[in-house]
Amino acid sequence: MRAILFICGVLLFASCGDDTPKNExxxxxxxxxxxxxxxxxxxxxxxxxxxxxxxDLGRHLFFDxxxxxxxxxxxxxxxxxxxxxTDNNKRFSTGITGAIGTRNAMAIFNLTWVPGGFFWxxxxxxxxxxxxxxxxxxxxxxxxxxxxxxxxxNEEFYKEKFxxxxxxxxxxxxxxxxALEQFMLSIISVDSKFDKARRGEAALTPQENEGFxxxxxxxxxxxxxxxxxxxCFHCHGGQLxxxxxxxxxxxxxxxxxxxxxxxxxxxxxxxxxxRAPSLRNIAVSGPYMHDGRFETLxxxxxxxxxxxxxxxxxxxxxxxxxxxxxxxxxxVNSLLAFLNSLTxxxxxxxxxxxxxxx
Amino acid sequence: MNNLIIKSGLVAVLAGMLAIGIVACDxxxxxxxxxxxxxxxxxxxxxxxxxTLEYFTxxxxxxxxxxxxxxxxxxxxxxxxxxVDGTWLKVADVAFLDYAVEANxxxxxxxxxxxxxxxxxxxxxxxxxxNHADPATFPNDHPLxxxxxxxxxxxxxxxxIFSKVEGRYIESGLSKTFSxxxxxxxxxxxxxxxxxxxxxxxxxxNLNFNLLLDKYFNAPNxxxxxxxxxTHTMGDNVLAPKLYENTENIITIVNP
Numbered sequence: 188m189r190a191i192l193f194i195c196g197v198l199l200f201a202s203c204g205d206d207t208p209k210n211e212x213x214x215x216x217x218x219x220x221x222x223x224x225x226x227x228x229x230x231x232x233x234x235x236x237x238x239x240x241x242x243d244l245g246r247h248l249f250f251d252x253x254x255x256x257x258x259x260x261x262x263x264x265x266x267x268x269x270x271x272x273t274d275n276n277k278r279f280s281t282g283i284t285g286a287i288g289t290r291n292a293m294a295i296f297n298l299t300w301v302p303g304g305f306f307w308x309x310x311x312x313x314x315x316x317x318x319x320x321x322x323x324x325x326x327x328x329x330x331x332x333x334x335x336x337x338x339x340x341n342e343e344f345y346k347e348k349f350x351x352x353x354x355x356x357x358x359x360x361x362x363x364x365x366a367l368e369q370f371m372l373s374i375i376s377v378d379s380k381f382d383k384a385r386r387g388e389a390a391l392t393p394q395e396n397e398g399f400x401x402x403x404x405x406x407x408x409x410x411x412x413x414x415x416x417x418x419c420f421h422c423h424g425g426q427l428x429x430x431x432x433x434x435x436x437x438x439x440x441x442x443x444x445x446x447x448x449x450x451x452x453x454x455x456x457x458x459x460x461x462r463a464p465s466l467r468n469i470a471v472s473g474p475y476m477h478d479g480r481f482e483t484l485x486x487x488x489x490x491x492x493x494x495x496x497x498x499x500x501x502x503x504x505x506x507x508x509x510x511x512x513x514x515x516x517x518x519v520n521s522l523l524a525f526l527n528s529l530t531x532x533x534x535x536x537x538x539x540x541x542x543x544x545x
Numbered sequence: 546m547n548n549l550i551i552k553s554g555l556v557a558v559l560a561g562m563l564a565i566g567i568v569a570c571d572x573x574x575x576x577x578x579x580x581x582x583x584x585x586x587x588x589x590x591x592x593x594x595x596x597t598l599e600y601f602t603x604x605x606x607x608x609x610x611x612x613x614x615x616x617x618x619x620x621x622x623x624x625x626x627x628x629v630d631g632t633w634l635k636v637a638d639v640a641f642l643d644y645a646v647e648a649n650x651x652x653x654x655x656x657x658x659x660x661x662x663x664x665x666x667x668x669x670x671x672x673x674x675x676n677h678a679d680p681a682t683f684p685n686d687h688p689l690x691x692x693x694x695x696x697x698x699x700x701x702x703x704x705x706i707f708s709k710v711e712g713r714y715i716e717s718g719l720s721k722t723f724s725x726x727x728x729x730x731x732x733x734x735x736x737x738x739x740x741x742x743x744x745x746x747x748x749x750x751n752l753n754f755n756l757l758l759d760k761y762f763n764a765p766n767x768x769x770x771x772x773x774x775x776t777h778t779m780g781d782n783v784l785a786p787k788l789y790e791n792t793e794n795i796i797t798i799v800n801p
Binding site for chain 2: 224225226227228230300302403404405406420421422424425426427430431432456497498499501502503504505506508
């Protein structure tokens with residue numbers, strides 16, 4: 188065995204020769220996500236372990252306007268931390284050419300618990316795949332990744348950061364994607380009032396508790412005298428407040444203007460289906476739905492209460508399509524109070540997620 | 546270019562190490578491989594009558610309802626084999642079956658004790674301890690972790706949804722849906738198959754079953770989907786018990 192190691196050592200040494208790069212970097216520092224009890228273990232890609240240096244690089248890239256073709260927009264331009272990384276209450280985002288998108292900018296947090304299917308229609312299987320798409324989308328940042336890689340390769344600032352993160356200064360497409368993936372995976376929201384109440388660090392008000400109860404309770408038929416539930420948890424249940432699944436929640440009539448998940452799978456049964464987003468930080472991440480059609484949470488609750496539209500792919504659990512949920516205004520207000528308790532100011536103000544260039 | 550050379554060098558070194566490692570490997574080393582152990586695949590095929598169930602296909606129930614199925618998901622748990630001495634040996638735990646996902650249409654358990662058995666039984670449901678455990682405590686690839694089953698937990702309180710059958714029908718020209726979710730331990734269903742000859746030997750062993758979904762709607766209770774399109778078990782003392790009764794003979798064993 189010693190002989191084998193010796194041979195390996197010789198081979199390794201010989202292969203490096205005199206061309207050893209000038210700058211050598213130590214192993215990056217492992218980064219451990221802080222995940223409280225009650226959350227699943229983080230899911231980190233085996234080939235992209237989180238490191239302090241990788242996340243730092245990803246954060247710089249995320250907020251660097253060089254990632255757009257004309258240097259006017261960064262990822263952070265449409266993903267504002269104060270709004271759960273959504274686009275400043277805009278229904279659609281405006282790209283560098285002035286072109287306007289067709290879907291609402293999605294929030295960024297707890298993506299370590301998204302098992303694939305990023306974007307409203309789930310068209311990106313991995314976060315690193317997702318990360319590059321807006322950079323190259325002609326109506327968003329409209330850049331060419333190969334050009335971007337050349338730009339970054341010419342900057343000592345980035346060469347050093349890539350060196351620290353990945354061991355070599357050479358920038359390439361894969362490393363850009365992995366760095367952005369690391370930063371986005373590091374963004375965690377686990378400190379809402381609701382979370383603190385579950386940990387015994389805060390108490391929900393009676394109204395918030397009633398809202399949670401409605402949120403979790405099954406819907407009953409209109410003739411049933413028992414208290415009605417909002418039945419929200421089927422798609423937004425558990426600690427993550429999403430099941431990471433795709434549904435038609437009855438906001439559109441057929442034919443669907445945006446066919447959603449169907450565009451990815453080609454299955455007619457997927458027409459009009461979109462990702463059920465997490466409801467964490469929902470109060471600060473409006474407008475709502477894939478096309479931002481609802482300006483306020485009250486609009487959203489009114490939709491579920493009495494605005495569901497029947498169609499051939501409506502989710503079987505959208506049971507209030509005929510007569511509505513029948514929630515009273517007080518119950519709607521309680522649901523609203525509960526949803527507000529999901530706002531996480533620790534996450535919204537976390538300095539680790541802020542723009543490093545400001 | 547420097548990096549490329551280093552990478553190439555490393556690949557060569559690793560390839561060399563691998564080659565040396567293979568050569569150096571002592572064939573007498575006790576290195577168990579899969580074929581040296583017994584595995585058990587449980588394959589439950591959904592049927593409507595004699596036909597294999599197809600999603601989004603119309604079927605007529607005894608109540609005269611024309612329905613189509615688009616969701617069939619359930620947990621099986623507590624898999625036990627009956628030894629020749631008449632005792633039951635637990636051989637495997639919970640698995641999640643989802644007939645919309647190719648990989649989840651059957652389950653294979655490793656490390657099953659070899660031998661001859663005279664029966665098999667399992668539960669449609671989740672054992673009582675796991676049912677009330679915090680879902681986040683299960684590893685991320687575990688069937689009970691929410692990242693795996695996604696939609697089969699009721700949140701913090703009552704535990705897991707043991708089975709879901711959902712679908713669609715046309716009534717008065719309108720597309721309507723039904724959604725049947727069964728859970729709670731009282732609706733955990735054990736299915737037992739005795740007087741079988743089951744030989745578990747090295748390699749993969751198969752136990753094949755049919756799930757007769759038409760019985761779910763037809764026997765012994767005739768379910769009128771149009772009249773009763775919803776049960777999510779909670780607070781339902783009428784439809785949920787009827788559907789539960791209909792699961793008593795819903796699975797048949799094919800070829801032990």
